[in-house]
Amino acid sequence: MTIKKCCILFGVCLAFTLNAQNRIPEVEALLQKMTLEEKIGQLNLLTPGGGVATGEVVSKNVEAKIKAGQVGGLFGVAGPEKVRVAQELAVKESRLGIPLLFGSDVIHGYKTTYPIPLGLSASWDLDLMKQAAQMAAREATADGINWNFSPMVDIARDPRWGRMAEGAGEDPYLGSRIATAMVEGYQGNDLAAAHTMLACVKHFALYGASEAGRDYHSVDMGKIKMFNQYLPPYKAAVDAGVASVMSSFNDVDGIPASGNKWLLTDLLRDRWGFEGFVVSDYTSVNEMIAHGLGDLQAVSALSLNAGLDMDMVGEGFLTTLKKSVEDGKVTEEAITNACRRILEAKYNSGLFDDPYRYLDSKRPIKDILTVENRALARKLAAHSFVLLKNHGQILPVKKNQKIALIGPLADSRNNMLGTWAPTGDTHLAVTVLEGFRNVAPNATIGFAKGANIADDPIFAEHVNVFGPRIEIDERAPEVLVDEAVQLALNSDVVIAVVGEATEMSGEAASRTDISIPESQKILIRALVATGKPVALVLMSGRPLTIPDEYELPVAILQVWHPGVEAGNAIADVVFGDYNPSGKLTATWPRNVGQIPIYYSAKNTGRPAPESGEFQKFRSNYLDAPNSPLFPFGYGLSYTTFEYSDLKLDKETIGQDESISVTVTVTNTGNFDGEEVVQLYLRDVVRSITPPKRELKGFEKVFLKKGERKEVTITLSPNDLKFYNGQLEYVAEPGDFEVFVGTNSDAQLSKSFVLK
Structure with missing residues (x-):
């Protein structure tokens, strides 16, 4: 294959043919011209600062190093004008004019x-x-x-x-x-x-x-x-x-x-x-x-x-x-x-x-923060939310009600984008309060902060490295709670926006206690005590331990940190313009003592009973069940789905054959909605201990209320393979069990044999 390219580095047009080693002739010609020092320079990635640093070092004398051919790339520089200045230093003022990468x-x-x-x-x-x-x-x-x-x-x-x-x-x-x-x-x-x-x-x-x-x-x-x-x-x-x-x-x-x-x-x-x-x-x-x-x-x-x-x-x-x-x-x-x-x-x-x-x-101007881009961000956010609980079908909320919007994250623009958003602008984020007013203009919406994200000023200082994320109110915590309770008592429904500030998760943000901070726990209990319907809108960058909140008569909608369109997307789901369809991709523990916890763990030689019943000399805890609060793949909907008629197209397959798994899914509730149909596989006997089950396929389907669909997921030969004790990628003959359902605890199952 001959390709003609014009390379400004050499000022000539070169015709070349890729050789057996896929070497690029322009690159090879350039390497021949480079000194050892210039080659080393290409291996050097610098930052002149100005962005979000993830270490203590910021590069010095960057301009001089670029001119000397000692830089291969930069990061922390953005904008056509600023990037052009740096690129011109490399192209016009270094000996060989090698352009920079910008990361x-x-x-x-x-x-x-x-x-x-x-x-x-x-x-x-x-x-x-x-x-x-x-x-x-x-x-x-x-x-x-x-x-x-x-x-x-x-x-x-x-x-x-x-x-x-x-x-x-x-x-x-x-x-x-x-x-x-x-x-x-x-x-x-x-x-x-x-x-x-x-x-x-x-x-x-x-x-x-x-x-x-x-x-x-x-x-x-x-x-x-x-x-x-x-x-x-x-x-x-x-x-x-x-x-x-x-x-x-x-x-x-x-x-x-x-x-x-x-x-x-x-x-x-x-x-x-x-x-x-x-x-x-x-x-x-x-x-x-x-x-x-x-x-x-x-x-x-x-x-x-x-x-x-x-x-x-x-x-x-x-x-x-x-x-x-x-x-x-x-x-x-x-x-x-x-x-x-x-x-x-x-x-x-x-x-x-x-x-x-x-x-x-x-x-x-043409490509950044366009109307279309913000619409996609809003859609992405709404589709990411996971309904964890819906006591009494509190959600969705009617748009003509008197709503108490309460919580330290309900009107906190600084906490909408989430961790590791160094190129985002918090000033452009839509708060939850703004989103509610946009989506439900006919509702009467009252706001109260209710609590600080956390009351500990030392903890707040650790979190606020990149700016104010936890802002401690001058008013006493009791005053904040009392104000929120009074608003709740005078409203039809309470929406409490609680959880983590953005920098309570992310890089260098490990926590030994991953529960909701006590300041917010006090608020939640006080709101529930009013007897009003309460829905928790929960923000976090990780699974949280929320067994106490789960036991309360509340709805819980997990919204992570949704991004620039946060408030609008949350309002879309709370008011039912979009039916939540998200499913957890990480298991939620009951407490930190269960960590690490994940669905695909192996059985021990003394597994605990599947019923969860405690038995001595079995692999269980004295003070808590083995099961998580929410399993991998878990997520509710405003509607309900029923699985039935699981079928395999074969009972026995060869090493190079696929097998199709079909299940019927029916929307049995009162809303149109999407469901993530999940397929898990268990290798019953093999040469190294197998996990209890592993995800091997999924499909997201939309069903109108009352609609029924057959969903087929095909397992390929590779889906049956694993790395054995010699690190060979193999599928071993024997029995396999397929589970299909709405999360990793799926019980509908069929078996087949691999020859």
Whole structure:
């Protein structure tokens, strides 16, 4: 295949043919011209500051380093004008004119923020997720960004870990499907298109399994568990063609990920065939010193030799690699290979043809925060909400009632976007109070704060690093509660908006107590004591422990942190303009003592009775049941669904055969609605202990009230496979059991045999 390209770096048009190694001739020609120092410079990712830092270091003398060819990319710079200034420094004033990559953390939308990823995953709607990523890419590229540090696909089963907010929850199958959708949404089918961007899957690997749920902590895990439960979403992203991978902060088998050759080369490149480039997380190379692996030169050499291509912010590569070459600790060939991968990414992004291709000054107005984008954000939010309880069918609320809207999050603009929304603008967020007035203009809506998010000023100080998220009222807590109670007594229904401030979850936001803060618990109890119907609108970036609230006669609608259209979307669901269809993607524990908790756990040799009855010398607790408060896949609707007539198209299949599972779903309630039909598989006997069941398929269907549909989900041969004791990906002959239903506790089942 011969392709003609015009490369401004060389001032000539080159015709080339991809060789057997898929090398790009322009890149190879450029590498021949580069000095060792210039190659090392391409491995250096800096931030001049101004954005949200995730470490203590901000780069210095950035302009001079760009001119000297010592920078491969920047992040924390946005806007066509600002990006152009930096790009011109590289293209016009460095010796070889190599353009820069411009990265950003576009985690859940750019300017048009949508729900946090954990919330978005609760929609179980892959097409909507892909649309969300496409919208984020359009907006970010309009502002000059061409590289996104997303998606985050870490499996997380400990909700004390704040970064659970950034991922898709606990399940490797669902996480893999979402990883694919997000990569395809960001990158499209042409990385050089002006509206697509390089994706960066993170954090490779196992970051979601940090010990004690504490951020940046160690991870201790065997390879069978890695391959079967934690690695699949990363591999799915690689299989989807993700352009880059970010290494994680934690260690893997005792070696930090950023310097782990087994992880970055043996697994990622040799076994999985990844051809893109690997970037460190923020100063994670330097942080290997604290891990105990040597000085900056030693850990930088270790990282490069392991397969790390780009050093984020730490500048260890920039300041030590030349000496390591002289000392024989790294080879120039290893530096060249790393440089090649970064240059290839720039080539694939079209930057060699036009370094300014993402810098159209007309695009921001045309593509950012448009009416269409905000409408999509509103839809994404509404589809992410999970109805946890609906005592007395309190929800939906009629629009002509006298409503008491109460709670510290009911009129808190600063807490709508959610954690890790550095490119969003809190001033543009729609509060819940505003949304109620927009959607129900004929309702009488009274507002009272009712409580502080938390009363502890030290805790508030920890949370408010990026601005006021917990604002402690000058009035006494008792005064706030009394005001709310009086409003409730004079209203028909109470909507209490409670939960976490945005920065109570997210990076460096681990919590040992994941219940609703006591200030809000007091408020909730006081509101219920009025005897008025009470619905809790619950905001959080993680599963919470809410057994006390669940026992109260209330409705509970989990809305995560919904994004810029938060208030409108919440009002859409509370008032019944949209029937909630979200399903949990992480198990909700009764208390922190159950953590880690997840649906696909294995049986022990002494399993507790399925009835939940306590028996001595069985695997159970003395003081609580084993079962969670809400299982994985759980979510109610304003209507009800009935499952029946489960059928398999075969009773026995061969190794290369698929099997189709069909079930009839009927809307038996009084509202039209959507249901997520979930299929779980149990491998009854195999060579390594199997999970009780694993998600292997799902389909979201819309049913009008009274409507009945047959839903068919097909299991492929790969759906029956797992990594055995030798890490071979196999399906072993034997009995399998299929479960289909509305959550991971589905009881409708059939069996088949694999030959």
